[in-house]
Amino acid sequence: MTDATENECCFRLTGEVEGRLLSYDLVDGEHVVGAGNGCELAITGPGVSRRHALLSVADGVMSVRDLGSRNGTYVNGRKVEERAVDEGDWIGFGPAVLYVVRIHPDDARVAIPLHPGRRRGEGRDDTTAVEPMARRADDEPPSWVNLLSSLAAGLIGAEHPDQAEALELLRREVRADGACLTEWGGQGDPVVLCACGSIVEGERLAALAAELGELTAAGGAGANVTSGRLDGEPPVAWAAAAPAGATPYLLALTGDFPHRRAAGALLEAALRMLLHSAPEPVHIDPGRLTLSPPGLEFSPRHVVGRSAAITAVYAQLRQLLRGDIPVLITGETGVGKEHVAETLHASSPRARGPFVAVNCAAIPSDLLEAELFGIESGVATGVTARKGKFQLARGGFLFLDEIGDMSLELQAKLLRALQQLEIHPLGARSPEPIDVRIITATNTDLQALIAGNRFRRDLYYRVAGFTVHVPPLRARRDDIPAFVEHFMRLYAEEIGKPVRGITVKALNALAAAPWPGNVRELEHEVRRLVYLCPENQAIDSTMLSASVLYPSIDEHLAELDLASDLDLDAATATLERKLIAAALARTKGNRSKAAQLLGISRNGLALKMDRLGLS
Numbered sequence: 253m254t255d256a257t258e259n260e261c262c263f264r265l266t267g268e269v270e271g272r273l274l275s276y277d278l279v280d281g282e283h284v285v286g287a288g289n290g291c292e293l294a295i296t297g298p299g300v301s302r303r304h305a306l307l308s309v310a311d312g313v314m315s316v317r318d319l320g321s322r323n324g325t326y327v328n329g330r331k332v333e334e335r336a337v338d339e340g341d342w343i344g345f346g347p348a349v350l351y352v353v354r355i356h357p358d359d360a361r362v363a364i365p366l367h368p369g370r371r372r373g374e375g376r377d378d379t380t381a382v383e384p385m386a387r388r389a390d391d392e393p394p395s396w397v398n399l400l401s402s403l404a405a406g407l408i409g410a411e412h413p414d415q416a417e418a419l420e421l422l423r424r425e426v427r428a429d430g431a432c433l434t435e436w437g438g439q440g441d442p443v444v445l446c447a448c449g450s451i452v453e454g455e456r457l458a459a460l461a462a463e464l465g466e467l468t469a470a471g472g473a474g475a476n477v478t479s480g481r482l483d484g485e486p487p488v489a490w491a492a493a494a495p496a497g498a499t500p501y502l503l504a505l506t507g508d509f510p511h512r513r514a515a516g517a518l519l520e521a522a523l524r525m526l527l528h529s530a531p532e533p534v535h536i537d538p539g540r541l542t543l544s545p546p547g548l549e550f551s552p553r554h555v556v557g558r559s560a561a562i563t564a565v566y567a568q569l570r571q572l573l574r575g576d577i578p579v580l581i582t583g584e585t586g587v588g589k590e591h592v593a594e595t596l597h598a599s600s601p602r603a604r605g606p607f608v609a610v611n612c613a614a615i616p617s618d619l620l621e622a623e624l625f626g627i628e629s630g631v632a633t634g635v636t637a638r639k640g641k642f643q644l645a646r647g648g649f650l651f652l653d654e655i656g657d658m659s660l661e662l663q664a665k666l667l668r669a670l671q672q673l674e675i676h677p678l679g680a681r682s683p684e685p686i687d688v689r690i691i692t693a694t695n696t697d698l699q700a701l702i703a704g705n706r707f708r709r710d711l712y713y714r715v716a717g718f719t720v721h722v723p724p725l726r727a728r729r730d731d732i733p734a735f736v737e738h739f740m741r742l743y744a745e746e747i748g749k750p751v752r753g754i755t756v757k758a759l760n761a762l763a764a765a766p767w768p769g770n771v772r773e774l775e776h777e778v779r780r781l782v783y784l785c786p787e788n789q790a791i792d793s794t795m796l797s798a799s800v801l802y803p804s805i806d807e808h809l810a811e812l813d814l815a816s817d818l819d820l821d822a823a824t825a826t827l828e829r830k831l832i833a834a835a836l837a838r839t840k841g842n843r844s845k846a847a848q849l850l851g852i853s854r855n856g857l858a859l860k861m862d863r864l865g866l867s
Contacts, residue, residue: 262357263314265343267350269297273786274350277360278314283307285345286319299323299346314352316343323347358757359792364737365510366744366753396518399425403525413529422505422522426515427733429486429507433526435500477523479516487512491519493527501527547573549598554591555738559728565592568720573600578670578715581693583722586772589693590653592722597649602689605648608641613654621662621678625669628679642675642686650688655715656696656707667711690715725767725774732763735771739778740791751782752790761793765800802834829864832857 265276276283276293283292288302295304301321308315317334318325326344327335337343339354402421407413415433423431479491486506494500503523505515547570550556557563569592572579579596581589590609597607615623626640641650652658658666669675670690674683692715701707725732736754744751754762758781767773777800781791793801831850839845847857860866 262355262360263309263339264353264355264360265293265350266353267342267348269295269348269350273789275786275789276350277355278307278309279357279360280309280311283309284319286321295345295348297346297348300348301346304345305343314338321346356757356793358760359755359794361755361757362753362790363755363759364733364740364753366737366740366751396426400518400521403522407525407529415526415529418522418526418529426505426509426511426518427507428489428505428509431503431505433523434502434504477520479520481513481516489513489515489519491516491523493523547599548595549603551591551594551598554588554595555731555735557728557731557734559730561723561728562731565720565722568718569596569599572596572718572720576689577717578690578692580698580716580719581691581722582719583693583695584724584770585695586770587722587724588771589695589722590651592720593649593651593691593693596691597651600649600689602648606645607649607651608645609651609653610641611653613657617659617662620658621665624662624666625675626677626680628677640675640677642669642688643677643684645688647687648689650690652690652692652715654694655692656694656698656701660706660708663708663711667708667714670711670714692716725770729763732774733759735774736762736778739775740782743779743782747783749782749785750788751785752788754781754791755793757793758791758796761796761800825864828860829866832861832864832866 262280263278265274265278267274274295284303284306285291285293285295286302286304287294287296287300291303293307299322301319301323303319304321305319305325306317308317313336315334315336316325316327316332318332323346324331324344326332327337328341329344337352339352341352343350343352399422403418406418406421407415419431419433422428477491477493479489482488482490487508488504488506489509489512490502490504492500492502501523503519503526505512505519509515548566573596579593581592583589593609594607597603610620610623612620622638622640624640624642626643627638629637669686672683674685676683698707698712698716702709702712725735736759740751740754762774762777769776777797780797781795784795785791832846835846835849836843838849843857844854847854850857852860
């Protein structure tokens with residue numbers, strides 16, 4: 253993604269026509285408005301001529317000219333032949349009324365396109381009708397010139413070419429799940445020369461190799477390079493080369509990445525460069541190639557991260573799969589500690605057993621004992637026998653979340669159960685053995701609780717055989733786009749709403765936000781955005797919460813010492829100074845743009861600055 257300069261802008265027309273919410277983004281050039289085929293801005297309905305009006309945008313100025321329409325073109329209620337328009341004006345094309353808004357160019361570009369009604373990995377129907385837009389950025393062919401230049405520099409121009417680095421660059425820039433370069437000799441396993449990310453599974457890799465063999469046998473590849481796609485789960489885009497007298501090679505990108513169907517030429521060029529740099533083969537057994545990090549299995553609701561912070565966690569988990577060492581998972585609220593516990597369970601030999609979770613903070617202390625250890629009938633009038641979580645988790649995992657909130661009395665009983673490997677249900681005459689692996693989690697500092705005599709040290713050593721710390725979202729910002737795409741798809745399907753995706757500016761704002769509530773807070777925000785976004789439109793920065801767009805406001809409010817100074821005028825003046833200073837800093841001193849950010853006029857900003865003593 254490239255950031256637009258401060259001086260760039262484009263226009264958006266929005267409004268409701270015959271009960272439909274329409275939105276058009278206009279960049280430099282001419283745009284015909286009308287009901288006929290071929291119009292860039294298609295508006296249907298009574299009173300709209302086939303070629304109704306012409307909108308022109310150049311150098312940040314927009315104008316409208318009537319094209320001899322039957323019912324006329326209006327600006328702010330007055331019929332016009334030709335006139336310049338700006339933000340705040342409204343244009344009437346017969347009965348259709350659209351309002352003019354200036355927007356940042358990044359709010360006209362979709363960063364993560366979302367295709368309605370299609371799950372990841374399903375084939376696309378490229379003929380699906382969508383609301384026509386004016387020269388939308390995501391409708392343009394992808395520009396991969398810079399990527400090709402970088403690949404050429406690393407593979408052809410470098411003294412020591414790094415094929416692995418080049419392949420990772422290719423995967424990252426096109427936003428594929430994984431990439432691999434293989435050599436296929438016609439017999440035996442394909443040899444993986446280079447791979448990164450989630451590479452093709454063994455069966456899919458063999459299917460691709462067989463397809464390549466058929467192409468070679470038919471003379472389709474020859475000495476040239478060819479490309480194609482393989483639909484299914486996961487979808488694969490590939491390029492193949494069969495040099496004369498040499499074994500054929502295959503470059504494959506996995507995942508439903510943007511512009512996958514147009515990626516053939518890019519992959520062909522990349523494959524030529526990779527072969528030119530002569531990579532050394534490293535054999536990898538295709539049966540071990542999986543879509544997840546090696547050795548780990550994830551639930552469908554888990555978003556597999558690629559950041560260095562989370563891959564370090566995955567590396568720790570791989571060392572903990574065998575055996576029954578108790579694991580303590582630490583991390584802030586909302587980072588996904590239960591997801592980590594579920595991954596450990598699904599990847600371990602106990603995966604066939606149950607995964608039972610208990611939130612120790614959500615159950616009153618006097619009820620938690622029965623919840624954990626069970627209860628026999630007859631303990632009290634009307635009480636029936638009920639199995640506890642230890643019994644329900646037999647052969648699997650017992651996940652004790654927020655263990656730091658457990659009472660000292662219950663901590664002692666839990667310690668005894670873990671030491672003796674047996675539990676004593678309430679009202680039972682004899683204990684019964686347990687067979688579970690204990691995973692605990694907390695967002696508090698257990699060492700501090702131990703120092704304050706609120707957590708037993710001996711229990712700590714029983715549950716913290718190994719500690720895994722899950723990093724906060726701000727430490728793994730590279731994973732935020734993947735989270736955003738996952739949650740957009742999830743909630744768009746939940747309510748059956750077609751959403752185009754999210755713009756570059758909105759995604760950049762989400763990636764830069766502090767997220768004190770971590771992944772849970774991000775999920776809440778994206779869900780809100782999906783519900784708020786009009787059908788067939790893209791989520792843009794105007795829809796984001798104020799706490800995402802202006803996180804510093806909360807910091808400034810926190811700085812106000814309300815305990816010592818409750819004078820409203822003084823507090824208001826302090827906050828105004830901070831907001832004006834922040835707006836001027838963001839616009840590099842441009843008062844007009846700063847006033848626009850603050851929602852006031854330029855003259856009003858000048859008056860406030862004089863009153864507050866700001867130069």
